[in-house]
Amino acid sequence: MAEWVEACAVDDVDEEDVIRFDHGGRSFAIYRSPDDEFYATDGFCTHEKAHLADGLVMDDIIECPKHNGRFNYKTGEAKGAPVCVNLKTYPVKVEAGKVMVEIG
Amino acid sequence: MTMAKKRDYSLVGESTRRAIETGLASAEWYHTDVARKTMKVLMQRSDGPAIRDTIIWIAAILGSAAGIIWFWGTWWVVPFLFVYGVLYGSSSDSRWHECGHGTAFRTRWMSDVVYHIASFMLMRNPVQWRWSHARHHTDTIIVGRDAEIAVMRPPDLLKAALAFTGILDFRYSLPTLVRQAFGKLSDDEKSYIPEIEQHKAVIAARWHMVVYAATIAVAIALKWWIPLVLIGLPRLYGTWHMVLTGLLQHIGLADNVTDHRLNTRTVYMNPISRFIYWNMNYHVEHHMFPMVPYHALPKLHELIKHDLPEPNPSMWHAYREVWPVLLRQLKYEDYYLKRELPPTAKPYRGEFHELDITAAAAE
Numbered sequence: 001m002a003e004w005v006e007a008c009a010v011d012d013v014d015e016e017d018v019i020r021f022d023h024g025g026r027s028f029a030i031y032r033s034p035d036d037e038f039y040a041t042d043g044f045c046t047h048e049k050a051h052l053a054d055g056l057v058m059d060d061i062i063e064c065p066k067h068n069g070r071f072n073y074k075t076g077e078a079k080g081a082p083v084c085v086n087l088k089t090y091p092v093k094v095e096a097g098k099v100m101v102e103i104g
Numbered sequence: 105m106t107m108a109k110k111r112d113y114s115l116v117g118e119s120t121r122r123a124i125e126t127g128l129a130s131a132e133w134y135h136t137d138v139a140r141k142t143m144k145v146l147m148q149r150s151d152g153p154a155i156r157d158t159i160i161w162i163a164a165i166l167g168s169a170a171g172i173i174w175f176w177g178t179w180w181v182v183p184f185l186f187v188y189g190v191l192y193g194s195s196s197d198s199r200w201h202e203c204g205h206g207t208a209f210r211t212r213w214m215s216d217v218v219y220h221i222a223s224f225m226l227m228r229n230p231v232q233w234r235w236s237h238a239r240h241h242t243d244t245i246i247v248g249r250d251a252e253i254a255v256m257r258p259p260d261l262l263k264a265a266l267a268f269t270g271i272l273d274f275r276y277s278l279p280t281l282v283r284q285a286f287g288k289l290s291d292d293e294k295s296y297i298p299e300i301e302q303h304k305a306v307i308a309a310r311w312h313m314v315v316y317a318a319t320i321a322v323a324i325a326l327k328w329w330i331p332l333v334l335i336g337l338p339r340l341y342g343t344w345h346m347v348l349t350g351l352l353q354h355i356g357l358a359d360n361v362t363d364h365r366l367n368t369r370t371v372y373m374n375p376i377s378r379f380i381y382w383n384m385n386y387h388v389e390h391h392m393f394p395m396v397p398y399h400a401l402p403k404l405h406e407l408i409k410h411d412l413p414e415p416n417p418s419m420w421h422a423y424r425e426v427w428p429v430l431l432r433q434l435k436y437e438d439y440y441l442k443r444e445l446p447p448t449a450k451p452y453r454g455e456f457h458e459l460d461i462t463a464a465a466a467e
Binding site: 017025037047048055056058065066067068070079081082084 | 130
């Protein structure tokens, strides 16, 4: 059953950056794009267990801190070796200064 | 953690099984604390430094190649061969490395172009080596897992010395590409290249073979050695600098540990070697934070050096320090060099390493 959960306040994430959000035994990455939109994906890289919140956001790309694998965090698309499996993305909305994520 | 049994460097053997069972494979590694905001600044990509360096690099390659052609048949060709060889056979390694990580340029296609050119110069399959290097970062000097351990234990000193000539690497790299071009990947290669990527490795090897075949054909047709001197053979006569700098990355240090301060070495080097090597002399820093581009490594070094062993002040110092360790490893392969941490550093994690390594360590 999908539910909307509060991940963080809008100001918790810098522009063109990412933070970690843990909920219900799962880990997510919350992104704020350069055009001030918010996005959410699974927290761990699909290649090996490294948290993407330690990575680098560039435009619409998140680069994994361990092997520099790149994903489009808006679509979850893996952009090539060493990542071959897409990242799961989650719907996000902003309400009253809070970033809400729909977790299925 | 030292090994009770002899090391098995195969990637599908006994050491592999043991590394997986003991949790050494894909383990969590030690990182020096760096504030996120600071790290974000250090990780920032820009095209400027790499474009500048690549223009200098290509200009120097073309200039020295022109000198080889112009002075061929005279002794004046020697300095041009020296420069061209090092640029082709050694500096390509650092370009391959940085562009493989995707950190050299901000623009991805620029990294990819330089990566493929450098891979060709090195006779490295660009697909295979991208994956082997990912494994090297996951399991740095973990026996049975790391595909890029340059000097295994007990050390084969003759082999290490011959590496400076490029002969052994040439003898390995060329037949490997030929084998891969015929669609055959070894069990070790299959262990780190995902199945969906393996056909790409075969195609890449075939492209390399096409270029080498064309080069040989031109040389034969024109009855002229120069094409071979410029393409392929520099892998022999220009490799020495890559080996000189690259061997120092991990040689004589610990294996089967999960702290890069124990198995990786930072060495201060002269500016020319640092240009050729693209600052990979800051190797502990690179392994701890592979997201930081080569041009920001000196800043990263300043930031975290309080937590790292003191760097070797020169390559000469580093080789002098490691030589007796290698000699002792000939008799006692568990022996290694444990580098002292400064008082400002967080201690090595005893819960992972202390019990087994103290008996074998030289401080």
